[in-house]
Amino acid sequence: MRTLILTVVFGLISAVVFAQTGVKGRVLSGETSLVEAVVKIENTTIGTVADQGGYYELTSLKPGNYTLRVEYIGYKTVRRKLLVMADQMTTVNFELAVDADLNEIVVSATLKPVLKSESVVPVEIYTPKFLQKNPTSSLFEAVRLINGVQPQLNCNVCNTGDIHINGMEGPYTMILIDGMPIVSSLSSVYGLSGIPNSLIERVEVVKGPASSLYGTEAMGGIINVITKDAKSAPLLSLDGFTTSWLETNLDAAMKFKIGENTNSLLGINYFKYGERKDHNKDGFTDVTLQERVSVFNKWNFDRAEGRTASMAVRYLYEDRWGGENHWNRKRDRGGDQVYGESIFTNRMEAIGMYQLPTTPNIYTQFSYNWHQQNSFYGTESYQAKQQVIFGQAYWDKELRNHSLLVGTSYKYTYYDDDTRGTGIYDEDGLVENDPMKRPNLGIFVQDEWTLNKQNKLLLGYRFDYDKVHKGIHSPRIGYKFTPSPHHVLRASFGTGFRVVNVFTEDHRALTGAREVVFAEALNPEKSYNANLNYSWKVPASFGVFNFDATAFYSYFTNKIDADTDTDQTKIIYDNLDGHAISQGLSLNVDVVFDFPLKLMMGATYMEVYRKEEGERNSLYHSPKWSGNLLATYDFGSGFSTDLTGNWTGPMRLPRVEDDYRPEYSPWVVLANIQVTKKFNERFEIYGGVKNLFNTLPKEDAIARWWDPYGEPGNGVTPPAGRNDVIFEPNDYSYTPLQGIQGFLGLRYTVF
Structure with missing residues (x-):
């Protein structure tokens, strides 16, 4: 009882x-x-x-x-x-049923509102939940988890870099915000910093050329950051974290209503790191010290008949420096006693879209960015200003089984700096300042032809006129075959082009370590590209498998070659007298189990090389093998864990004459683990460990770090047998200098 x-x-x-x-x-x-x-x-x-x-x-x-x-x-x-x-x-x-009438599902692939499953061009979509699996202070670091996408540091002192897609360097990657080319070449290093993660609706990645719609800078691929609609965004979002290295990042977003027809979304990002750490004992800071503030404000307007109207502005300020640990800004900035690289960045962006009040669907878009950079790389000054104005209008028309898009665009770029890139010089120095003023007018047409339920054909063509390079043609063709809902085959072929300004793209041109030489007038780069993509969904008794495989091939002519091997004191720019090739295979596997486990795995094999006068050389920072892994398990009661990581095989690294460091990097694995506790619908905390295996460079990241100015400046005795190399702080980078670290953060959301 x-x-x-x-x-x-x-x-x-x-x-x-x-x-x-x-x-x-x-x-x-x-x-x-x-x-x-x-x-x-x-x-x-x-x-x-x-x-x-x-x-x-x-x-x-x-x-x-x-x-x-x-x-x-x-x-x-x-x-x-x-x-x-x-x-x-x-x-x-x-x-839930698919909504075929919903706008702006995928815009980066074909510029038209189209569902991802219906797009002729393969598009990868990543949500904020994906970005939260490994919290970072910028999208530059977050995209490291995407198979075939590689954020590459180009400077081991100031920690600037670019984003490679399928082995192609950063200038071949176009960065879009809400479908607009807002991130200009000068800010490719900083453009993905300071976008509050709390404002991101999704990130779309297109691997392969898109010059037929977007023109120059879209030869290698597109990363399109789609921000949230101010009307449907949460009322308040807060996300902040700090690390054991005392890096602090805060994202905040709040929406509010102005009148009956206007909704606004305000976002702020703040990042601070101020610790002088030198774990590898080379006398230089391991990680750049920086302070960044970014403010983003977006407005969405309700209009009659559901027509589109939106506008957004963003302002970014950043102060970053790296160098010898005893560098002092007031005493040493621009001096020749203690080496340091100091960069002040002021940047403003504006984007907008307006659908005309006409029966035909006519859309207008614009973007403007202003960028001012005040920099010193040792004694070398780099003071630069850039303004880019972009506008386009296009007509979207459905004609039976044809979906037509016809448009025109105009881009004007103003660029000025204090280097030889925008000046006329003689033996005595500057004769006349000559800023770059480059207009570009383009027209484009695209027809998406639905042959039947299983077959679609995409035809596109673009013509651009540049005052220096005259007319440039970019055709494009795509095909989609859907034999069943679980199988999709996509194929595409096209050409691309890129008008180059090396001083806004190659960090090595900005340092005092080398003299910049132009062997001839540079011609625009051209490429011929082919992609074959196959996706396959496999339902199983315990879950669903999603396979996505792609074969890619690009052939480049007139490729710009930055020669650092001929003369160790110079960097010589010239059009390649030959060709370059990027080719390979990639595979993504996504597994969603009936029990609370999800896996995402990917691997890429590629060969990226140039061939000139019968000699073949691999391009720098292009590993033959790379891949990623993400595993998420939900334990219930609000607890979940994420294991994330990426790996790269050996890749060729730039070196200087008599360099004692290996030409190829070793295999590298970067892994992270995170545990999240969700208390309720509004509040959650998370924490974990980054760089779980404490992966660090095995060699000196900076050549001749003990002697940056020709005389020992940091009190370090030169290592034996290393006196013949020159000081070179750039490019020899295959893994971050930041070792294992812990992090802890919280998120708060009000819907």
Whole structure:
């Protein structure tokens, strides 16, 4: 009897203590879990997002009647009324249907609103949840987890870099914000810094050329950052973290309404790192000290008949420096006693889109950016200003089974600096300042032809006129074959071009270590490209497999060659007298299990090389093998863990004459682990370890670090047998100088 009474008592206590009032369920589309589907109770601030298995849960609700709304990009919104009973968890599952009428699902591939599954051009989409698996202070670091995308440091002192896609250098990658080419070449290093992660709706990646729509700088691929719509964004988002290296990052976003037809979204990013650390004992800072503030404000306007109108502005200020540990800004900036690289950046951007109030669908877009850089690289001054004005208009028309796009664009670039790039010099020095003023007018046409349910054909053509290089043609053709919903084959062929300004792209041209020489007038680069993509969805009894395989090939003529081997005191720019090739295979595998585990794996094999006078050489920083791994497991009770990492094989590295360092890097693995505790729909904390295996360079990252100015300046005895090399702080980089570190952060969201 005593046992029975105790059992009943403990049962009642457990029921009182652990009984919850709320609703739970799963959001699906067929067999696919809709990760990060937004689940909200209408007319309240209560909401959440679905986890990796599509599951959601809203607890601590008061008993009563509610209307539950579920939203997911590319799918029709579903509303359902429900009655919540006291001390009960009501189960409500949702099946969402694809919304073929939804705008702006994929814009970077073909400029037209189109669903990812219907796009002729393969597009990879990454959500904020993906970016949160390894929290970073900038998108530059976050894209490291994307297979085939490699953020590459080009300077081991100031830690500037660019983003490689399929082995091609950063200038071949176009960065877009909301579909607009807002990130100019001068700011390719800094353009992905300071975009608040709390404002990002998704990141779209297109690997391969897109010059037929976007013109120059789109030869290697596109990264398009889509920001949230001010109307549907959360009311408030806060995300902040700090690391054991005392790096601090804060993202904040808040939306508000102005009148009846205007919604605004304000975002702020702040980053601070001020510690002088020198773990490798070379006398230089391991990581650049920096302070960054970025403010982003976006407006969305409600108009008659659902026409589009939006505008956004962003301002960025950054102060960064790296160099010898005892460098002092007031005493040593620009001096020849203590080496340092100091960069002040002021940047302003504006973008907008407006659909004309006409029966034909005519859209206008514009962007403007102003960039001012005040820099010293040792004794070498680099004071630069750049302004880029871009505008375009296009007509979107459906004609039976043809989807036409016809448009025109205009881009004007003004660039001035205090180097030989924008000046006329003689033996005595500067004769006349000659800023670059380059207009570019383009027209483009595209036809997406639906032959039948299984076959689509994409035809595109672009003509650009540049005052220096005259007319440039860029045709494009794509084909999509869908034999069944689980199999899709995509093929594309096209050409690309790039008008080059080396001083805004190659950091080696800005340092005092080498003299810059132009062997001849540079011609625009051209490329011929082919891609074959196959995606395959495999339902299984325990989950769903998604395979995505791509074969790519690009042939470059007139490629700009930065020769640092002929003369160790010079960097010689010339058009390649030969050709360059980027070719390879990539495979992505995405597995969503019925139990709360999700895996994402990828691998890329590529050969990127140039061939001149019968001699073949691999391009720098282009590993033959690379890949990534992401694993997420949900333990329940709000606990989940993420294991992320990427790896690269040996890659050729730039060296100086008589260099004692190896020509090729070793295999490198960077791994991270994170644990997240979600307390409720609004609040969660996360923490973990970055660079889990403490992967660091095995060699000197800076050549002749003990003697930057020809006389020992840091009190270090020169290593034996290393006196013949010159000082070179750039490019010899294959892994960050930052070793293992812990991090801790929190997120707070009000829907």
